[in-house]
Amino acid sequence: MSPRKSVAETAATRSRIIDSALTLASTEGLEGLTIGRLATDLEMSKAGVIGHFGSKEALQLAVLAAAVERFRLRVPARAVGARPGTERLTRAFDEWIDYMAEVEGHGGCFLTSVASEFDGRPGPVRDAVLDALASWSAYVAAELGTAVEARELPPHTDVEQLAFELNGVALAAHQSIQLHRDPQAPTRARRAVARLLIAP
Amino acid sequence: MSPRKSVAETAATRSRIIDSALTLASTEGLEGLTIGRLATDLEMSKAGVIGHFGSKEALQLAVLAAAVERFRLRVPARAVGARPGTERLTRAFDEWIDYMAEVEGHGGCFLTSVASEFDGRPGPVRDAVLDALASWSAYVAAELGTAVEARELPPHTDVEQLAFELNGVALAAHQSIQLHRDPQAPTRARRAVARLLIAP
DNA sequence: GCTAATTGCGAACGGTCGTTAGGTTAAAGT
DNA sequence: ACTTTAACCTAACGACCGTTCGCAATTAGC
Secondary structure (H helix, E strand, O other): OOOOOOOOHHHHHHHHHHHHHHHHHHHHHOOOHHHHHHHHHOOHHHHHHHOOOOHHHHHHHHHHHHHHHHHHHHHHHOOOOOOOOOHHHHHHHHHHHHHHHHHOOOOOOHHHHHHHHHHOOOOOHHHHHHHHHHHHHHHHHHHHHHHHHHHOOOOOOOOHHHHHHHHHHHHHHHHHOOOOOOOOHHHHHHHHHHHHOOOO | OOOHHHHHHHHHHHHHHHHHHHHHHHHOOOOOOOOOHHHHHHHHHHHHHHOOOOOOHHHHHHHHHHHHHHHHHHHHHOOOOOOOOOOHHHHHHHHHHHHHOOOOOOOOOHHHHHHOOOOOOOOOOHHHHHHHHHHHHHHHHHEEEEHHHHOOOOOOOOHHHHHHHHHHHEEEEEHHHOOOOOOOHHHHHHHHHHHOOOOO
């Protein structure tokens, strides 16, 4: 039927699968994702799809890794230009909020959704989620530490507490956008971040 | 085999099923809940289980309704004793946080989990979730309004904004407890609520 | 040009899914 | 005492699940 592709196109097919899987999993969940459905969407056979990964769990991990990479490129990478401290953090949360509000089918921040889906389900997927969130937490904590040192925040600031509250703002934004589809959510979230990061 | 039960015990069986389904769905999700698995846990046949509800979706709605009722009895009902305004709201969030931190197998606030699971899945279940959350939102907004009238909060308070941020605190608590199993989460959440509700 | 490796397909596997039909048994109504 | 109703069962249904096997087609290495 179709002509065979060169080896260089193997990676292309792989990422085509992951792209489609990301879209599918953002509505059905990472566990609700099925190989048959994925194969239909891609106009491939089930064997052709799973052959690239070996098992469903490996596919799930690959999809998650792709989502994490996408988040990294979209959020922290776009904030490197800003001055370390509150400025960079504000920028990063700004980007995150924009990212969640994009409606190009990928259903908000995939990582946030999967974190909720797998919170009570031990295994490699949960571990990978925890890794990604730990990395993000470390990033936020480091920037907050810088901000305190630079006196942008009061010296007695409880960094862990502030990180907790910032995370809450992001989660509230995610829910407002995904569930309630409230167009004011990004504005509210930005205001909340500002209230936390700009010393009163 | 087993003796037939009286009609009065029909409701008992029904609630036995719902109880078990709540436990199961709090780890597997409401969609990941399975009639076969449920029947095995209850030592019943699949037909015996589904016969009480008619379809899986009806079962899901019944489970959700039970979770909502449980939340109502646990959170707002326990706050009626407190004075309307910030006092009652603080009490309500206190109860909510305690509720989420309970580890008796029911996996935190079920409503919060399902809200995330069905945020991108239209249908009766999503509608029921939206109803429940709208009711809770109205409750919070009303108490905040009372607090503003009573000058417990500044007159220029943006009630919607404050409700958004309070919701974020609850979501952060849910994630910290369920995913990270951080024993400090309740303390952090209470501190965050206090920072929002006690005028600086 | 020949061989080896890669890529994807078709078909099938045992298993589980939600749902339904029909039968059995006990309780309720009269 | 007899009938009706309700609760629950076994058995089966078609559909789909993830996974595996063998095979055809194409490319890469030599």
